Amino acid sequence: MSFENKYDKAKSDFEAVLYRFADGISAPRTLKDAMLYALKSGGKRLRPVMLIEACRLFSEPDERVFKMAVAVECIHTYSLIHDDLPAMDNDDFRRGKPTVHRIFGEGMAVLAGDALLNLAYEILMALAGEGKEFVRAGAIIADACGSAGLIGGQSLDICDEMPDKSAMEYIYRHKTGDLITAAITAGAAAGGADEEQFGRLRVYGENFGMAFQLTDDLLDKDEDKRSFVGMFGEQAARAAVAAGVAAAVEQAEALGADAGFFADLAKKTADRKF
Amino acid sequence: MSFENKYDKAKSDFEAVLYRFADGISAPRTLKDAMLYALKSGGKRLRPVMLIEACRLFSEPDERVFKMAVAVECIHTYSLIHDDLPAMDNDDFRRGKPTVHRIFGEGMAVLAGDALLNLAYEILMALAGEGKEFVRAGAIIADACGSAGLIGGQSLDICDEMPDKSAMEYIYRHKTGDLITAAITAGAAAGGADEEQFGRLRVYGENFGMAFQLTDDLLDKDEDKRSFVGMFGEQAARAAVAAGVAAAVEQAEALGADAGFFADLAKKTADRKF
Numbered sequence: 006m007s008f009e010n011k012y013d014k015a016k017s018d019f020e021a022v023l024y025r026f027a028d029g030i031s032a033p034r035t036l037k038d039a040m041l042y043a044l045k046s047g048g049k050r051l052r053p054v055m056l057i058e059a060c061r062l063f064s065e066p067d068e069r070v071f072k073m074a075v076a077v078e079c080i081h082t083y084s085l086i087h088d089d090l091p092a093m094d095n096d097d098f099r100r101g102k103p104t105v106h107r108i109f110g111e112g113m114a115v116l117a118g119d120a121l122l123n124l125a126y127e128i129l130m131a132l133a134g135e136g137k138e139f140v141r142a143g144a145i146i147a148d149a150c151g152s153a154g155l156i157g158g159q160s161l162d163i164c165d166e167m168p169d170k171s172a173m174e175y176i177y178r179h180k181t182g183d184l185i186t187a188a189i190t191a192g193a194a195a196g197g198a199d200e201e202q203f204g205r206l207r208v209y210g211e212n213f214g215m216a217f218q219l220t221d222d223l224l225d226k227d228e229d230k231r232s233f234v235g236m237f238g239e240q241a242a243r244a245a246v247a248a249g250v251a252a253a254v255e256q257a258e259a260l261g262a263d264a265g266f267f268a269d270l271a272k273k274t275a276d277r278k279f
Numbered sequence: 280m281s282f283e284n285k286y287d288k289a290k291s292d293f294e295a296v297l298y299r300f301a302d303g304i305s306a307p308r309t310l311k312d313a314m315l316y317a318l319k320s321g322g323k324r325l326r327p328v329m330l331i332e333a334c335r336l337f338s339e340p341d342e343r344v345f346k347m348a349v350a351v352e353c354i355h356t357y358s359l360i361h362d363d364l365p366a367m368d369n370d371d372f373r374r375g376k377p378t379v380h381r382i383f384g385e386g387m388a389v390l391a392g393d394a395l396l397n398l399a400y401e402i403l404m405a406l407a408g409e410g411k412e413f414v415r416a417g418a419i420i421a422d423a424c425g426s427a428g429l430i431g432g433q434s435l436d437i438c439d440e441m442p443d444k445s446a447m448e449y450i451y452r453h454k455t456g457d458l459i460t461a462a463i464t465a466g467a468a469a470g471g472a473d474e475e476q477f478g479r480l481r482v483y484g485e486n487f488g489m490a491f492q493l494t495d496d497l498l499d500k501d502e503d504k505r506s507f508v509g510m511f512g513e514q515a516a517r518a519a520v521a522a523g524v525a526a527a528v529e530q531a532e533a534l535g536a537d538a539g540f541f542a543d544l545a546k547k548t549a550d551r552k553f
Contacts, residue, residue: 030426031426031427031431032425032426032427032430032431032434033426033431033434033435033438033449035434035438036426036430036431036434037426040426083393087389087390087393090385090386090389091385092384092385092386092388092389093386093389110366111366112364112366112367112437113434113437114366115361115364115366115367115389116361116430116433116434116437118393119357119361119392119393119396119430120425120426120430120431120434122393122396122397123396123421123424123425123426123430124425124426126400126403126404126421127418127421127422127425129400129404130400130403130404130407130414130417130418130420130421130422131418133404133407133414133417133418134411134414134415134418137408140404140407140408140414141408143404143407144401144404144405144407144408146404147397147400147401147404148401148404150397151306151394151397151398151401152304152305152306152307152310152311152314152394152397152398153305153306156306156310156390156393156394156397157305157306157307157310157394159390160306160307160309160310160387160390160394161307163386163387163390164307164309175307
């Protein structure tokens with residue numbers, strides 16, 4: 006199966022589970038509408054696909070692993086809703102559609118984000134009863150998304166001061182990289198990776214995450230936004246993407262032929278051919 | 280020991296753990312400042328005290344139970360930060376001090392709330408490795424705080440339409456009652472309550488929560504706010520408080536002399552003598 010076919014199959018398998026799960030959410034009507042609007046607004050489903058495929062390196066992903074992937078997508082979705090708020094990035098559109106607060110109002114957007122974040126942990130706490138590999142995976146995800154991870158990165162990004170190079174790297178590493186790395190390593194933990202395999206996938210995730218975010222910058226035409234590209238120029242950003250991809254591919258190749266999906270994913274991230 | 284002494288001891292023991300834990304939070308400076316400002320702004324610490332005392336009915340609360348209480352207080356604190364936002368209740372003061380968004384700005388207030396919610400689950404996922412009673416307690420808390428619980432209640436509260444009686448009861452039950460009930464039942468689960476004891480504490484929590492919120496209404500002089508009192512009058516509210524207290528006391532008394540703390544707490548809630 007080609008990389009593209011494998012990606013698309015994992016994505017559509019995941020979306021089938023996500024949509025079924027989302028329709029079953031118990032919530033007052035408007036809140037549920039806002040949650041579903043965000044969850045069903047498309048996107049690459051990159052993090053859940055990485056989680057599912059990381060698990061598959063070691064064992065066949067079952068319904069529980071797909072639910073864990075739903076939790077990760079809920080967290081990603083909440084972070085986008087809150088990032089788009091007027092008090093943060095103040096974005097009116099995402100993926101070509103009005104943002105949640107434009108449709109449902111700011112208060113409901115805050116709550117829909119809160120509800121999706123909490124929902125992720127409703128899922129992960131329920132899975133924690135399935136065994137210690139699920140407890141470990143849940144803890145990996147929680148630790149990646151907190152004040153020393155995703156939220157910490159976002160908090161520096163909205164500060165008034167212009168970040169220096171180390172602050173910029175902190176933002177990229179945590180705001181984007183930590184949830185990607187957590188998705189891969191949580192999938193690996195659930196699948197039964199040994200410590201060496203787990204460590205390789207962690208290093209893969211860190212390098213992939215940096216290359217992925219820098220590629221986003223390079224594709225982004227909005228020059229007002231402060232970014233690595235804006236601060237250090239396109240050439241430096243392209244060099245950093247290449248370095249990140251090379252380091253990620255090296256880890257994937259060391260994991261053997263089964264990890265070809267991850268080697269391909271890293272190679273294709275520079276031109277977003279997936 | 281008198282009820283007041285017992286309450287104050289549990290509260291100060293809890294705050295010692297909370298403050299030590301809070302100082303150890305890893306986060307960029309401004310984000311951490313905002314989290315600590317909220318966590319250290321006082322309050323009754325009612326939910327953690329209830330959790331710790333519910334555990335004590337069955338076994339001595341250890342460091343892990345105090346950490347679980349910290350998680351519950353993080354959730355309560357996040358919910359207040361987000362409720363106070365301009366897009367929600369738009370409150371400038373809480374407990375006599377400026378609200379988080381007045382000091383740190385709206386964006387940082389959203390993130391500080393997000394970080395405290397996530398921190399609660401960092402704690403609970405770490406505790407999940409301690410055994411199935413902690414997994415159960417964590418799931419109780421997560422389920423109480425989601426779109427069918429605390430956030431669901433808040434979402435109805437910010438809707439434009441004037442709520443009818445059933446919507447008003449939904450708001451009170453979920454926005455206020457669910458986290459109180461979860462705190463008690465999570466403490467009971469961690470302490471090793473049997474199913475009958477657990478069930479009695481759940482019914483206690485539901486009735487206590489309703490009486491507690493109605494008392495808040497009765498004490499609240501802000502007549503602009505829609506509330507049970509505003510809709511149905513003071514007499515109906517006082518009758519509902521009395522009914523809730525009586526039902527809660529009945530459950531506490533059925534649990535025996537050790538549960539005297541909970542009987543006293545319910546009796547005193549009507550005049551907030553604690």
